[in-house]
Amino acid sequence: MVKDLSVHLAGLRLSNPVIPASGTFGFGLELSGSFDLNVLGGISLKGTTLEPRFGNPTPRVAECEGGMINSVGLQNPGIEALVWEKVPALRDCYRGAVIANISGFSVDEYRTCCALADRCDGIDLIEVNVSCPNVHNGGMAFGTDPASAAAVTRAVREVCRKPVFIKLSPNVTDIVSIARACEDAGADGLTLVNTFLGMRIDIQRRKPVLANTTGGFSGRAVFPVALRMVWQAARACRIPIMGCGGVASAEQVVEMMMAGATAVQIGAENLRNPFACPEIIAALPSVMDRLGISRLEEIIGTV
Amino acid sequence: MEKHRFTIESNRTVAALTHRLVLKADDPELVVGGEFVNLSLDGFFLRRPLSLCDREPGRITLLYKTVGKGTEALSALREGEVLDVLTGLGKGFDAAACRKRALLVAGGLGAAPLYLLCKELKERGRHVTAVLGFNKAEEIVLEEEFRALCDKVVLATLDGSAGVKGFVTDALSTLDPGWDYFYTCGPLVMMKAVCRALEGPGEASLEERMGCGAGFCYCCTCETVSGPKRVCMDGPVFKKEELTW
Known part of the structure; x- marks a missing residue:
């Protein structure tokens, strides 16, 4: 039987729910020579700020049991380069949903940057990153307090016609209060979760492994925690959710959707296997067959 | 990929x-x-x-x-x-950049990629001199392989247990000039010293802790004269004049 993998996400129709997560797939083009990007339901582009950023000093990545920590620090060419160079180049070879991921250091910066992204024809959805753990005085500071998250959401919502998703941090005591604050402030959807603040020490050198001392932990080990947060937010909110965190198989895509995710982002797994997304998408029909699912959309939030 | x-x-x-x-x-x-x-x-x-x-x-x-x-x-x-x-x-060495005589300068396992380059240079009919530096004699690798291909091979060890005692830069001072292009791979401090010591054009292969290795995670960024570059995709080999050393 033919399986229907398509999902509807805030007015967009995706051919399937699988989306490489921001920061783990560059600006899409990097992998266009390795496989046909058009198999992907969407692509969330690397986090972008108003001005270009070099990012943090190296080393920026460290191996962990079941995952990795990174502290790239939002290296990006700035919003002008995104909308005038990166997105048009990607559009030459990709027809699916393009998601701009926007970060900032003040509410005004979020507003200005998102307004520019909103006016770019090639972008379908704006994902507002209020959860980057690797930059000072910005990023996660906005995502760990309901009032600040709501302030960013309101400011961005005012200047955007396209769907606005807020990407939340798991580094909070109560994910539900932040999720609700964003929904009440007008968010069209939520992405959760970003990375977990972590750290490693090189015991020979007696120094942190990462040049920035701390970084965001992601990878297979975080899946159960991310799944729990998606489930909690989905029960508390009516807006759609992109689930993210440790997903590494078609079975886990199904699990995230049962927990309440409409789309599922694949993050750190892309780094260990750049072909993870096409392999997971190819495996979905047989997993659905085994579970007696004909339309993938029917399982969203069924648990 | x-x-x-x-x-x-x-x-x-x-x-x-x-x-x-x-x-x-x-x-x-x-x-x-x-x-x-x-x-x-x-x-x-x-x-x-x-x-x-x-x-x-x-x-x-x-x-x-x-x-x-x-x-x-x-x-x-x-x-x-x-x-x-x-x-x-990755982007490898440009063997075509050498017109006649190449100088290879390796530190430790930096000798590995330079060996494949050495074979390519010989296939192109170039003359090759290799300087191979190691900490001590027990760590020496590829010496015979380089000797089979090169006009001259100079060894250097930090403890003096083989070849010239000291760094590769100490061995460089014993060489006749006459090469038109150099290639180096080894520890960062060694490659910086080599690029400073050698006046002519050349290339260095950088090392950095990598995430994806394919250019899309931006973990292995380095600074160059033309802005930030990814060691894994824009490098690991960079022209000397691209580096900010």
């Missing part, structure tokens, strides 16, 4: 802490010295990037040092076991 499953033909210790891994590689993407492959190891999240040391029909050779748990696990693998390998990664 392509993903392959390559069978281990051999995996042996060839010098102190140093191992030679030979993989049966039926159809690897065309590779030049300086390019690398990225190995997946059971029980480790991130891959391990290793530069190509040699390629022959049906096989590729990699050299690595056991410096941590990942490479220790790799050294325990035996003939017949299968590895998940990404190929076609």
Whole structure:
């Protein structure tokens, strides 16, 4: 039987729910020579700020049991380069949903940057990153307090016609209060979760492994925690959710959707296997067959 | 970039802490010295990037040092076991940049990618002088292989147990000039010293802790005169004049 993998996400129709997560797939083009990007339901582009950023000093990545920590620090060419160079180049070879991921250091910066992204024809959805753990005085500071998250959401919502998703941090005591604050402030959807603040020490050198001392932990080990947060937010909110965190198989895509995710982002797994997304998408029909699912959309939030 | 499953033909210790891994590689993407492959190891999240040391029909050779748990696990693998390998990664050395006489300067396992380059230079009919630096005699690798190809090979060891006592830069001062292009690979401080000591044009192969190894995670960024570049994709080989040293 033919399986229907398509999902509807805030007015967009995706051919399937699988989306490489921001920061783990560059600006899409990097992998266009390795496989046909058009198999992907969407692509969330690397986090972008108003001005270009070099990012943090190296080393920026460290191996962990079941995952990795990174502290790239939002290296990006700035919003002008995104909308005038990166997105048009990607559009030459990709027809699916393009998601701009926007970060900032003040509410005004979020507003200005998102307004520019909103006016770019090639972008379908704006994902507002209020959860980057690797930059000072910005990023996660906005995502760990309901009032600040709501302030960013309101400011961005005012200047955007396209769907606005807020990407939340798991580094909070109560994910539900932040999720609700964003929904009440007008968010069209939520992405959760970003990375977990972590750290490693090189015991020979007696120094942190990462040049920035701390970084965001992601990878297979975080899946159960991310799944729990998606489930909690989905029960508390009516807006759609992109689930993210440790997903590494078609079975886990199904699990995230049962927990309440409409789309599922694949993050750190892309780094260990750049072909993870096409392999997971190819495996979905047989997993659905085994579970007696004909339309993938029917399982969203069924648990 | 392509993903392959390559069978281990051999995996042996060839010098102190140093191992030679030979993989049966039926159809690897065309590779030049300086390019690398990225190995997946059971029980480790991130891959391990290793530069190509040699390629022959049906096989590729990699050299690595056991410096941590990942490479220790790799050294325990035996003939017949299968590895998940990404190929076609990185921008290698430009053998065509040398017109007549090349100078190769290696520190430790930096000798590995320079060996494949050396073969390419010889195929192009170039004359090659190699300076190989190691900490001590027990760590020397590829000496015979370089001697079979080069006009001249100069060894340097920090403890003086073989060749010139001291750094590769000490050995450089004993050489006649006359080369028109140099290529270097080794520890960062060594390559900086080499680029400062040598006036002519050349290239250096950088090393940085990598995430994806394929240019999309931006973990291995370095500063260059034309802005930030990814060591894994824009490099690892950079022209001397691109570097901010």
